[in-house]
Amino acid sequence: MLAWLAQPAGEKRSRGIMVFPEIFGVNAHMRDVTNRFATLGLSAICPELFHRTAPPKWECSYTDFPTAMPHMQAVKEPALESDVKATYNWLKTNTAAGDNIACVGYCMGGRTSYLANSAVPLKAAISYYGGNMPGFLHRTQNLAAPMLLLWGELDHHIPAEHRNQVTSAMREAKKEYIDIVFSNADHGFFCDARQSYNASAAKLSWDIVQSFLNARL
Numbered sequence: 001m002l003a004w005l006a007q008p009a010g011e012k013r014s015r016g017i018m019v020f021p022e023i024f025g026v027n028a029h030m031r032d033v034t035n036r037f038a039t040l041g042l043s044a045i046c047p048e049l050f051h052r053t054a055p056p057k058w059e060c061s062y063t064d065f066p067t068a069m070p071h072m073q074a075v076k077e078p079a080l081e082s083d084v085k086a087t088y089n090w091l092k093t094n095t096a097a098g099d100n101i102a103c104v105g106y107c108m109g110g111r112t113s114y115l116a117n118s119a120v121p122l123k124a125a126i127s128y129y130g131g132n133m134p135g136f137l138h139r140t141q142n143l144a145a146p147m148l149l150l151w152g153e154l155d156h157h158i159p160a161e162h163r164n165q166v167t168s169a170m171r172e173a174k175k176e177y178i179d180i181v182f183s184n185a186d187h188g189f190f191c192d193a194r195q196s197y198n199a200s201a202a203k204l205s206w207d208i209v210q211s212f213l214n215a216r217l
Contacts, residue, residue: 001048001051001083002047003047003087004026004034005044006031006038006043007038007095008039008040008041008043009038009039013041013042013096014097015042015100015102015213015217016042016045016091016095016101016102017042017045017101017104018101018104019033019034019044019103019105020103020105020110020116021046021049021106022106022188022191024059024060024068025054025060027193029193030046033046034046043095045087047083049075049108049109050071051083052075058071062194072108077136081115081119084112084116085120088120099121099123100123100217101122101123102122105128106128106190107187107188109128109130110127110130111131111136112130113125113147114133114139115139117145118139118143119142120144121144123145123217124145124212124213125148126147126148126150126209126212126213127148128190129150129151129152129157129158129188129189131158132162133162133163134162134165137165140169140173140175141173146176146178146216147170147176147177148178148208148209149163149177149178150182150205151179151181151182152181152182153182153185154186154187155186155187157187158187167179185198185201186198189205190205
């Protein structure tokens with residue numbers, strides 16, 4: 001499994017983050033986001049989660065859902081958990097982060113963040129508009145870290161019912177979470193390469209993410 005690694009300049013601080021991509025691969029946007037976390041002083045790694053079915057360095061355009069969908073559908077929960085654990089262990093062993101590690105994910109990666117938070121001992125987990133999240137709610141009891149959930153209310157891919165199922169499950173399990181819905185934002189609002197990009201929501205969410213990570217790492 002290949003991955004994009006970005007290391008902070010200068011003195012290596014003992015903080016790390018796994019960055020889980022959208023269904024379009026570890027593309028220019030995901031590499032840029034991973035680099036942004038490195039500028040905050042984190043060792044950041046973005047793994048290629050489609051490595052079992054797609055060639056190395058695979059990516060596709062944001063409008064080419066038919067090409068991306070078979071790869072996403074082929075990713076099963078046990079394999080995804082294995083990839084999360086491999087990424088976590090690599091980051092822990094090969095950087096200065098130690099076990100001071102968080103995760104963040106976008107779209108399919110947001111859902112992966114939920115799984116990761118139940119699979120490895122994270123210090124913080126962030127999910128941007130994670131799709132099909134109810135499919136992982138059986139893992140809620142095992143969530144290790146506080147979770148930051150970021151959604152767009154205009155997102156037709158993720159109904160309010162799904163958002164509420166996630167928060168209800170976490171509340172019942174007495175897990176710590178922060179649930180934020182941007183009323184004027186659509187799916188993919190953080191991605192400046194997509195038509196649904198919302199600059200104000202992206203900026204505010206980035207500020208919140210930094211505060212959340214600074215409080216937990």
